[in-house]
Amino acid sequence: MAIRVECDHCFRDFRVKDTAAGKKIHCPGCDTVLRIPRPRPKSKDDEFEDALDSLDDDEFQDLPAPPPRRTATKARKKKKSRSSSNGDPVTPQLAWQVIGGIMGVELLFIIIGAAAGV
Known part of the structure; x- marks a missing residue:
């Protein structure tokens, strides 16, 4: 044995x-x-x-392979994407990024102006 x-x-x-x-x-x-x-x-x-x-x-190795799975024939609902697909040209995320960039540039001007003594 x-x-x-x-x-x-x-x-x-x-x-x-x-x-x-x-x-x-x-x-x-x-x-x-x-x-x-x-x-x-x-x-x-x-x-x-x-x-x-x-x-x-x-x-058990001589058994035939199982048939392939059938895919669903129903159309699945599309998930909402986070991108702006509804026609809005500006998403809130993009708006906050633009505002942050403008504030960053203004902060640089303030620091450069203070260092130059203006």
Whole structure:
């Protein structure tokens, strides 16, 4: 019976022989060193796990791909954009930027005039 192992680094699943229990091996996917756990005593819950382990992953790889998703045929409502698409030539943001720029230029004139002694 093989021991199922999942790499902590690349999450690759693989199986190793029982003789590898308690030993360290390298992951075949990413070469990370892994410690193989020792098998624990069987309990009633293990019957379900054994049934799952008995399924081969290869059985599910032959399934056909799911059909592509259909896109909605309804026209979606357009989100309002923040830009001025309603015909207004000036947005509030642009107005505040212009006002701030004018105030900045006036402040420079005041500082230059004070430094020149005017």
